Amino acid sequence: MHVTANPCTPAADNLAITAGAGQDGQAQTGIIIDRSLSGYPSNGAVIVSYKATLAASKKLTLSSVSVETSDASDMSGSTSLQTFADADIAVDSGSGSTLQGCKKYHLTSLAGAKRYIRFKYTPDLNATGTDTAAISALAIFDVTTSAFA
Numbered sequence: 001m002h003v004t005a006n007p008c009t010p011a012a013d014n015l016a017i018t019a020g021a022g023q024d025g026q027a028q029t030g031i032i033i034d035r036s037l038s039g040y041p042s043n044g045a046v047i048v049s050y051k052a053t054l055a056a057s058k059k060l061t062l063s064s065v066s067v068e069t070s071d072a073s074d075m076s077g078s079t080s081l082q083t084f085a086d087a088d089i090a091v092d093s094g095s096g097s098t099l100q101g102c103k104k105y106h107l108t109s110l111a112g113a114k115r116y117i118r119f120k121y122t123p124d125l126n127a128t129g130t131d132t133a134a135i136s137a138l139a140i141f142d143v144t145t146s147a148f149a
Contacts, residue, residue: 009033011046011119012137019058019125019132027064030119032075033139035110041141044107046119051100052133054092054125060133061088064122065105069113081117082109090133107139 012030017023035041046067052060063086070078090099110117119139125131 007038007142008138008140010137011139012121012135015123015133015135017123017125017133017135018129019127020129023123025122025124027120027122030121030137032073032116032118034073034116035113036115038141040110040113040115042111044110044139044141046105046107046137046139048089048103048105048121048135048137049101050089050103050133050135051098052090052125052131053098054090054096054131055127056092056096057094058092058125058127058131059088060090060099060131061086061124061126062103062121063124064120066120067105067107067113068118068120070116071114073116075116075118078118081113082107110141 010031012028015023065084067081068078069081084105087103089103119137123135125133
């Protein structure tokens with residue numbers, strides 16, 4: 001799937017996961033974004049929003065988070081443009097809860113990107129069947145870093 005790059009565009013399909021099943025712990029490959037359609041932005045951010053229902057002391061982690069780039073519209077021959085540290089984005093404090101929020105990933109190296117980019121990540125709920133999460137990702141281009149501090 002491709003999307004037209006605008007100042008704000010989907011970076012990945014919406015995802016619903018249940019701990020220990022389906023897409024939990026599975027790498028997610030985002031939507032291919034054509035940077036030429038928005039004038040080859042030089043910076044931006046990917047915002048991952050989430051709502052997680054967690055059992056006591058459980059968490060939602062995003063790992064293997066990266067942005068790839070390629071000259072090919074099918075991302076063949078893609079190379080890593082930027083990688084990010086694993087992050088526990090939702091952590092229950094000990095009694096079970098529903099948490100929601102956003103994790104921001106600053107895209108600081110888009111000036112060196114090729115025509116196409118895509119976001120990749122692996123979500124992981126560390127429970128064994130009761131925890132759930134809904135995750136969405138948006139790319140926002142040509143923003144000042146201070147807007148996302």
